[in-house]
Amino acid sequence: xxxxxxxxxxxxxxxxxxxxxxxxxxxxxxxxxxxxxxxxxxxxxxxxxxxxxxxxxxxxxxxxxxxxxxxxxxxxxxxxxxxxxxxxxxxxxxxxxxxxxxxxxxxxxxxxxxxxxxxxxxxxxxxxxxxxxxxxxxxxxxxxxxxxxxxxxxxxxxxxxxxxxxxxxxxxxxxxxxxxxxxxxxxxxxxxxxxxxxxxxxxxxxxxxxxxxxxxxxxxxxxxxxxxxxxxxxxxxxxxxxxxxxxxxxxxxxxxxxxxxxxxxxxxxxxxxxxxxxxxxxxxxxxxxxxxxxxxxxxxxxxxxxxxxxxxxxxxxxxxxxxxxxxxxxxxxxxxxxxxxxxxxxxxxxxxxxxx
Amino acid sequence: xxxxxxxxxxxxxxxxxxxxxxxxxxxxxxxxxxxxxxxxxxxxxxxxxxxxxxxxxxxxxxxxxxxxxxxxxxxxxxxxxxxxxxxxxxxxxxxxxxxxxxxxxxxxxxxxxxxxxxxxxxxxxxxxxxxxxxxxxxxxxxxxxxxxxxxxxxxxxxxxxxxxxxxxxxxxxxxxxxxxxxxxxxxxxxxxxxxxxxxxxxxxxxxxxxxxxxxxxxxxxxxxxxxxxxxxxxxxxxxxxxxxxxxxxxxxxxxxxxx
Numbered sequence: 063x064x065x066x067x068x069x070x071x072x073x074x075x076x077x078x079x080x081x082x083x084x085x086x087x088x089x090x091x092x093x094x095x096x097x098x099x100x101x102x103x104x105x106x107x108x109x110x111x112x113x114x115x116x117x118x119x120x121x122x123x124x125x126x127x128x129x130x131x132x133x134x135x136x137x138x139x140x141x142x143x144x145x146x147x148x149x150x151x152x153x154x155x156x157x158x159x160x161x162x163x164x165x166x167x168x169x170x171x172x173x174x175x176x177x178x179x180x181x182x183x184x185x186x187x188x189x190x191x192x193x194x195x196x197x198x199x200x201x202x203x204x205x206x207x208x209x210x211x212x213x214x215x216x217x218x219x220x221x222x223x224x225x226x227x228x229x230x231x232x233x234x235x236x237x238x239x240x241x242x243x244x245x246x247x248x249x250x251x252x253x254x255x256x257x258x259x260x261x262x263x264x265x266x267x268x269x270x271x272x273x274x275x276x277x278x279x280x281x282x283x284x285x286x287x288x289x290x291x292x293x294x295x296x297x298x299x300x301x302x303x304x305x306x307x308x309x310x311x312x313x314x315x316x317x318x319x320x321x322x323x324x325x326x327x328x329x330x331x332x333x334x335x336x337x338x339x340x341x342x343x344x345x346x347x348x349x350x351x352x353x354x355x356x357x358x359x360x361x362x363x364x365x366x367x368x369x370x371x372x373x374x375x376x377x378x379x380x381x382x383x384x385x386x387x388x389x390x391x392x393x394x395x396x397x398x399x400x401x402x403x404x405x406x407x408x409x410x411x412x413x414x415x416x417x418x
Numbered sequence: 419x420x421x422x423x424x425x426x427x428x429x430x431x432x433x434x435x436x437x438x439x440x441x442x443x444x445x446x447x448x449x450x451x452x453x454x455x456x457x458x459x460x461x462x463x464x465x466x467x468x469x470x471x472x473x474x475x476x477x478x479x480x481x482x483x484x485x486x487x488x489x490x491x492x493x494x495x496x497x498x499x500x501x502x503x504x505x506x507x508x509x510x511x512x513x514x515x516x517x518x519x520x521x522x523x524x525x526x527x528x529x530x531x532x533x534x535x536x537x538x539x540x541x542x543x544x545x546x547x548x549x550x551x552x553x554x555x556x557x558x559x560x561x562x563x564x565x566x567x568x569x570x571x572x573x574x575x576x577x578x579x580x581x582x583x584x585x586x587x588x589x590x591x592x593x594x595x596x597x598x599x600x601x602x603x604x605x606x607x608x609x610x611x612x613x614x615x616x617x618x619x620x621x622x623x624x625x626x627x628x629x630x631x632x633x634x635x636x637x638x639x640x641x642x643x644x645x646x647x648x649x650x651x652x653x654x655x656x657x658x659x660x661x662x663x664x665x666x667x668x669x670x671x672x673x674x675x676x677x
Contacts, residue, residue, distance in 0.1 A: 087513055115512045120538035124505040127498065127535070131506035134496045135476070137513045157499050262494035262510070264474045264517055273488040275497035 065246040072212040072238040073098035079213035084251035086137035087115040089128035095236040096170035122147040126154030133163035134274035136261025142168035156195030160276025164223035170239035173399035181399025182236030187376035203349040205320040209243035237322040304347035313342030319370040329404035357384035366415035439467040452652020454642035461619040478503040482524035501532025504539030520547040525566040543600025543634035553644035561647035565589040592639040596672035602634035604673035
């Protein structure tokens, strides 16, 4: 079937893609700048078409625990929120990671800390990539930089979530959530009729009872479980790294940026090249796993790297680890809901990296 | 009278008046001697057995003494974060509407940290059974004051007795739940005597039937003893429960459906 072309907001694209991906359940709570996701789903009313459950929960805490319950039944379930709401979900996310449940979590990031602002930011990188909740766990983190990717990453996210029995986060931001672009939508998929063998669907006489838990009081067993998780994360690091390169072949300088910042930096690359500066852009698409190896290789080719992020400098730590001291790596970014301009990036590249 | 020689003839499975339901596993219970959880597990398992529900049941265990319920009841079970069982059960039931879904929660779990999830699940009328075991104390963490701890009652975090002026009043969650439009059948029971065990079992059976009929939330509080937390013998604890707990948490139906 042909893909359908529409003009949509990023938030609407995620919602429509969720229906089309055959999602079984969405559980959410309103918060700016992502409320359109819940609104769109309520208006589309997929319970009447695909049978998808859409529920407005009493809180983000309840919503993520509904995701836990649905995921424990082997269903394709998801939630979405923005930064303060994602903070509230962290306990549930840790339980989901600990119980090895597949699910999709969308974070349309706004500026913080605290109530912060409703404008876009990228200051939830640490929370998303390094853990966020308690314990040694990782989410698989996908960073869309367009409305198209907001839609595409729903299906990819669920695929990865079920492949690894691991929660997946789409780490977006207020700009991508709110902006309108054309988007090609995939045809409607049927909801899955089969359940994974580990899911709680009612104990059949042919199998042992299924238990969804993250508890093991025996320290030895808990350590063995943690080692198993770490082995899974190693496999994910080996197999699932995604990134995109823009004009890196002859680059003497490199920009590293994801999401909205990557869109800005694409323009910066063009502006800099017009001034004769050979600069390229590496855009991580997965933030965990991070494209460490590729950045390390590019560090042998370039003279310096500017890590651009709408934060005080979070992703730059992973760039520094990847580069391992080979060339200078410096962060540039605006905070509090301000989106960096392409010109600012070029100025900072010249001033901080090139040195003139 | 039966002749001794005939005893072996009589001890046959079909002649036994009582036997353990197969829905209860053979794992050694982690509960303290005299605790009500074992009895409540048994009657719940018996109902699942008698109603032929094993293949359709999904339970949700809480954080608290019954966190390991999945070791004892042979049905599919999800272990929820502290207080969140009604939210977890909401999604299970919405996504698998023909299954029998129940939560099993203590008073700290349900009436303190999980107050919002409890009230909203009941207010939405989620078609689930909530079993609320109220012993007026945090058992698993070692006897701290719960939202249901009685005025003046001593606990490890109210060592001079619960002073309602500074520590608040005992929360009657079941009374609150009964006022909500979404709740269908709300009752308060106990399992400290054989007669009460039978009444509680009957209440659970009713709730199972109501869930089949998609009637809304059924909420069964079971006022229970905690010999270890109360620092009493099992017999003393049951007597104290009758004399002190029941006046505050009177047994009986709070909301009876008109069918």
